[in-house]
Amino acid sequence: MATETVRPTLAEVARKAGVSTATASRVLNRSAKVSEAALARVESAVSELGYVRHRAHRAAPGGPGQGAGAVAVVVFEDMAHYQSDLFYSRLLVGVERSLQTADREFVVLTASRRSRRPTLVRYLCGGHVDGIVLVGPWGGDALPRLIRAAGVPMVSVGRLSGAGDLPCVDADNHGGAVLAVRHLLRAGRRAVGTIAGPPDMAVGADRLAGYRSAIREAGSPVRETVAYGDFTVASGEHALLRLLDLRPDLDAVFAASDLMAAGALRALRRLGRSVPADVAVVGFDDDVVAQRTRPQLSTVRQPVEEMGARAVAELLGYAPSGGSAGRERVVMATQLVLRESG
Known part of the structure; x- marks a missing residue:
């Protein structure tokens, strides 16, 4: 029994x-x-x-009364970066497409990474939404604990430290970085530096780890040269200058985002360095900016729209293309896209 x-x-x-x-x-x-x-x-x-609050049952997608609920997409980012980084708009396109299939609506909320956000928690746990997609570092594990206690399903876009067993959908950031750096090394570059993202963000740490793996794989005399940025154009400019201070013979750069790569291109142009003749540059994301730089940017494409759609699929308990839902972590493949910069 x-x-x-x-x-x-x-x-x-x-x-x-x-x-x-x-x-x-x-x-x-x-x-x-x-x-x-x-x-x-x-x-x-x-x-x-392991306390979980009892919540009133809501109809499953496609059933009667489905329009009573919505999905909340919560982005932990300052407003200026949220508006300038195309990652977020691309992600929301994927979310919207998937929710339309499920005949659901969604709301987008932005929040500071560091505030306690009692109003946000009150809203998310107050029966207003049927599920939550968390995007970006929320700071600590208090928020997911409280949401879980309220019985609201949730999924994270991107791997986050301290998230426990929270389901997440992520790009293969480590593998994508390895692809980019291997390409530069096979093209004969030997002084390959990287503009890494913030080390306290999993995406930054994973892409830096991929760079280091490829450098170690190449062996001597190739060595690591690292400068840090914050995924903005300005930080890419400053980091490129730092790389040149550390390695005057720099002949290639792997930047952990297209925006930072665009900043590196700007700095190299100001210094009179030719791209890719003097310094090759490869970014990460394959945003629209990659095709607007001069020269056009070689980059690693991550399937952002598909990640948004898959996050919704995991949240609502179904998966596209006959796949299985509910896995702890879904890692989606990345692809090297070669253009003019390297």
């Missing part, structure tokens, strides 16, 4: 946290301010007990 799983109750969460049931409820609902100490204890108790 099957045994019924006994789920922890709110009272048990409160008891473990050493607070009243009312205080535990306020933490989960974000309905009123509580002390930082109480907040931390309740969040810890929720995680340890």
Whole structure:
């Protein structure tokens, strides 16, 4: 005979946290301010007990009443970068296409990476949405813990540290970087530097790790030369100058984003360095900017629109093209696209 799983109750969460049931409820609902100490204890108790709030059942996609719910796409990025980086608009195109197939609507919310965001949590956990797509580093694991406790399905776009078993859809950032650097080395370049993304972001760390793998694979006399940017054009310019300080004989650059690669091209043009004759440049993303630079940018294409669609598929419990849904991590292939810059 099957045994019924006994789920922890709110009272048990409160008891473990050493607070009243009312205080535990306020933490989960974000309905009123509580002390930082109480907040931390309740969040810890929720995680340890695996507490999940009971929510009213919503109809599955395609069933009666489906229009009552929506999906929230939450982007953790400052507004200036959100508007300038085409990654986000491409991702939302994929999300929209997939939700149209499921006859669902969606809302887009932006939030600072560092604020506690009680209003955001209150909205996400308040029954307004049937699922959540998290995009970008949200800072710590408190947010997914609270969302999970509220019983709202969620999926992350991109691998994030501290996310536990949260399902995610990611591009093969490590493998794409390896492709780019191998290409430069096979073309005879020997002083290959990289403009890496922020080391505290998984996407930056993965692309840097791919660069390092390809450099180690090549062996002596090739060695690493690394400068860091923040995925903006200006940071790419500054990082290129730093690479030249570190390696005056620099003859190739792998930039971890097309925007940073565009900044590197701008700096090289100002210095009178010819691309690709003097310095070859390869970016990552294959955004529209890659075809607008002069020379046009060789880059690694990541399937951004497809990632958005697949995130929705994982969230709603189905997968396109007959694939299986619900896996812990889906990694989508990247592709090297050769143009004029290297």
